Amino acid sequence: MWAYEKRLQYPVSIKKTDPKAAMIIISQYGGPDGEMAASMRYLSQKFAFTDPRIAGLLNDIGTEELAHLEMIGSIVHQLTCNLKPEEIKASGFDKYYVDHTLGIWPQAAGGIPFNACEFQSKGDPITDLFEDMAAEQKARTTYDNILRMIKDPDIVEPIKFLRAREIVHFQRFGEALRMLQDSLNFNNFYEINPSFVFGCQDTPNCSGNK
């Protein structure tokens, strides 16, 4: 289970509204490489991991991604607080506003709604870890794209923090992949699903997959 802490992982305090910036940044809320996809990916994948160390890493990173989701929501919320109708129309925020007013809804910058097909939970730890590493780099690229377009230090600082976390998570997933491969026959890493080799040990009557 989870317990809420009444604080953000890294503080967000934006003084100047900017609906154009909000429309770009919302992609990291519900877009293809956003924090919602990241959190749901790791928290869903963990169940099929037979190595408790790596299942725990997925749980810890998936938990941190929830905190990142909240940071992005906070940025978008503060960037669009108390907007006037003229500002909404002039900035192009009107297309979002008509459906969601100033509420936060998971979508990509281009308006495509969040969809679970943005991530996979394959039930194959090697496959999943490769996806996880790619996902961290894709999110890092997205943050780089955001940083190229936005200059307000109140936005840039938390975005830089989030970008740095992608790199750390990539490193940790890479280490997890090595840990997993060290426990396998090194002649055939990529032709098997490790969760079948070890079988499910979580249910008392589970016979595994022999």
Next chain:
Amino acid sequence: MMMQRCLSRYELLDIINKSSFAMDDTRLFLDTHPDSREALMFFSKMQDKRKAAIREYTEQYGPICSYDVAPSDMWKWNMGPWPWQSSYMEGRN
């Protein structure tokens, strides 16, 4: 760690955020380096720092975590500001 003087809400929050983040980062490192003595010691040092700051913050300014709400005749947990509101950090410095 003893607090020398009464720290402001933002000073305490800053200690809580920094020590918690140090633990968040070290937790992931320890997940893949479980026998790193240096990381284990750093984790425990930050844990003490966080614990003291959260205790002080909770006493002075209210709970960070709803499990730590102090006995009272009024429920204050869901009083604002919430961390996603800009007023949460208003008046800093």
